[in-house]
Amino acid sequence: SAVISQKPSRDICQRGTSLTIQCQVDSQVTMMFWYRQQPGQSLTLIATANQGSEATYESGFVIDKFPISRPNLTFSTLTVSNMSPEDSSIYLCSVLTGGNEQFFGPGTRLTVL
Amino acid sequence: AQSVAQPEDQVNVAEGNPLTVKCTYSVSGNPYLFWYVQYPNRGLQFLLKYITGDNLVKGSYGFEAEFNKSQTSFHLKKPSALVSDSALYFCAVTNDYKLSFGAGTTVTVRA
Numbered sequence: 131s132a133v134i135s136q137k138p139s140r141d142i143c144q145r146g147t148s149l150t151i152q153c154q155v156d157s158q159v160t161m162m163f164w165y166r167q168q169p170g171q172s173l174t175l176i177a178t179a180n181q182g183s184e185a186t187y188e189s190g191f192v193i194d195k196f197p198i199s200r201p202n203l204t205f206s207t208l209t210v211s212n213m214s215p216e217d218s219s220i221y222l223c224s225v226l227t228g229g230n231e232q233f234f235g236p237g238t239r240l241t242v243l
Numbered sequence: 244a245q246s247v248a249q250p251e252d253q254v255n256v257a258e259g260n261p262l263t264v265k266c267t268y269s270v271s272g273n274p275y276l277f278w279y280v281q282y283p284n285r286g287l288q289f290l291l292k293y294i295t296g297d298n299l300v301k302g303s304y305g306f307e308a309e310f311n312k313s314q315t316s317f318h319l320k321k322p323s324a325l326v327s328d329s330a331l332y333f334c335a336v337t338n339d340y341k342l343s344f345g346a347g348t349t350v351t352v353r354a
Contacts (some may be wrong), residue, residue, distance in 0.1 A: 172346050173287070173344075175342065178340075178341070188341075202349055230294055232289075232340075234287040235283065235286055
């Protein structure tokens, strides 16, 4: 397994601003992911955070809105840019372990006013 | 394309009774199947997985799931439910590493 922490755990932000969410893992992992869980809904994959190269985004998500950094094998950030109330969600990072399991961080609960 | 269906939004059982949460999937190639549980205001916790091998897999907290290839199902089961099992359960599928999640099933176990 892996121990994953996220900062902040929650935030309330104003429309038009940006928020950067950090994800830290206690061991080196090859693959890290970012998911969104909109209120009362399931999880949707935003992107795969690639170390040393640009993130790979899923359909419906773009780099300008959700820039991602992955400077090393234990850390990644997701920025939610130019926020609107529709961005209010829980954002979760996950890592893929050697056993093909994905372990998830505790999530960042974002509310945009 | 891959997808998961959890046909029941809610499952209600009495404590001590068997619990089943249903999941069917669609994926190209061999499926990797997972169950996760989410407690209020907490992250997603891994319960169990099927990658290959025995169709019956055992996981955390006394849960198990049966992989049925012909029915493309991966139902989660627990022989005797506890009140503390009340939570939101997600089934997920992949054939590589990008997980697709079902809509989730809210389980309520009454004392």
